[in-house]
Amino acid sequence: MEAGIVGLPNVGKSTLFNALTLSKSAQSENYPFCTIEPNEGMVSVPDIRLDRITTHVQTQKVIPAVLKLVDIAGIVQGASEGQGLGNKFLAHIREVDAILQVVRCFDDPDVIHVAGKVDPVADMETIEIELLLADLQHFESILPKAERNARSLDKDAKKRLEVLKRCQEHLTEEKPIRTLELSETERAAIKELGLLSAKPILYVANVDESDLEGNGELVQKVHEAASSVHANVVAVCAKLEAELAELEHDDRLEMLTDVGLREPALAVLARATYATLGLQSFFTAGEKEVRAWTVPTGATAPQAAGVIHTDFEKGFIRTEIHSVDDLEEFGSEKEIRAAGKLRIEGKEYIMQDGDVCHFLCNR
Numbered sequence: 001m002e003a004g005i006v007g008l009p010n011v012g013k014s015t016l017f018n019a020l021t022l023s024k025s026a027q028s029e030n031y032p033f034c035t036i037e038p039n040e041g042m043v044s045v046p047d048i049r050l051d052r053i054t055t056h057v058q059t060q061k062v063i064p065a066v067l068k069l070v071d072i073a074g075i076v077q078g079a080s081e082g083q084g085l086g087n088k089f090l091a092h093i094r095e096v097d098a099i100l101q102v103v104r105c106f107d108d109p110d111v112i113h114v115a116g117k118v119d120p121v122a123d124m125e126t127i128e129i130e131l132l133l134a135d136l137q138h139f140e141s142i143l144p145k146a147e148r149n150a151r152s153l154d155k156d157a158k159k160r161l162e163v164l165k166r167c168q169e170h171l172t173e174e175k176p177i178r179t180l181e182l183s184e185t186e187r188a189a190i191k192e193l194g195l196l197s198a199k200p201i202l203y204v205a206n207v208d209e210s211d212l213e214g215n216g217e218l219v220q221k222v223h224e225a226a227s228s229v230h231a232n233v234v235a236v237c238a239k240l241e242a243e244l245a246e247l248e249h250d251d252r253l254e255m256l257t258d259v260g261l262r263e264p265a266l267a268v269l270a271r272a273t274y275a276t277l278g279l280q281s282f283f284t285a286g287e288k289e290v291r292a293w294t295v296p297t298g299a300t301a302p303q304a305a306g307v308i309h310t311d312f313e314k315g316f317i318r319t320e321i322h323s324v325d326d327l328e329e330f331g332s333e334k335e336i337r338a339a340g341k342l343r344i345e346g347k348e349y350i351m352q353d354g355d356v357c358h359f360l361c362n363r
Helices: 013-021 048-054 083-094 120-150 155-172 184-191 217-227 238-245 249-259 265-276 301-308 310-314 324-330 333-338
Strands: 002-006 039-045 061-063 065-071 098-105 201-207 232-236 279-285 289-296 316-322 343-345 356-361
Touching: 002 013, 002 083, 013 039, 013 065, 013 238, 013 265, 039 265, 048 279, 048 289, 048 324, 065 265, 065 289, 083 120, 098 120, 098 217, 098 265, 120 155, 120 217, 155 184, 201 217, 201 265, 217 232, 232 265, 238 249, 238 265, 265 279, 289 301, 301 310, 301 316, 301 356, 310 316, 310 356, 324 333, 324 356
Parallel strands: 002 065, 002 098, 061 289, 098 201, 201 232, 279 356
Antiparallel strands: 039 065, 279 289, 316 343, 316 356
16 A cells, blocks of 8 residues: 655655655755656654553564655646646556645745745645546546446446446536545445545645644645545644654654654654555564554454465464553553453454454464
């Protein structure tokens, strides 16, 4: 699972990507399209539960969950018609599972805004419209074939056509597919289309150092606009986060204290991205490592075991589970077991965020 960072040129998108991935590879010149090919990076997902586990489990190493991020070049109005290398950029968006749109919520006369003024809601609308138009063009190419298939006696083909037409009508009303109420079966029918406006989206309000908590008027406008398209918002000062990313641990903590933050905003953003992708973590804890593993929300216990090793899913027998709270209360897995709090779950069990697991499998 991966998320693509998008935005109009000069909103701080690549600065944010570099800070997130601790990368200095991308250019930072004040020009549109300075990022031509999408850069990719892996980001750790901060999780305080790992610290809580290692308080009670002595281990050699701690491994957090990770996300894959893709820095996609700036999009401009007319991208769906090929403006500004638009077709290429939209193709990159089609390949990711979720979208992080960076919107500019700060004034800086030295950084030129492509539209000539700072208006984050207009920026949100510009990209949303381009995604909608690209999806509508996609429907124009696939509907004729879907209509021909529906003329047969194939009931599934007829149902698929009905879903496609509902989606097309929703798009013509300038509404993204993510806001259309669809059943799980209907969503499965259109998943292979890679519709841009169906992808979950998280808005990243790039704020000034004077508004680190995102209480300013511009950010509030972003919140209002985001709520109408079923999206969340995280406020980040990309400039500050880039500086923090360059510091050693102790210096970083000192700087955070100086600016009144408990943790880097990037930590909040990583967790929000994780949730936007529909992911959750479970843990394994032992002498060699304490590790957070990633599974989609709704995954079964065998599927979770398969994340560790494919053979574990095939040979799954059962899993022993306790919570981080149980570990803190009783101090060890041995004491959790003695207290009768260790749960035994089978193949039908749906994993819960934060489960601490020991899988039993035939290999």
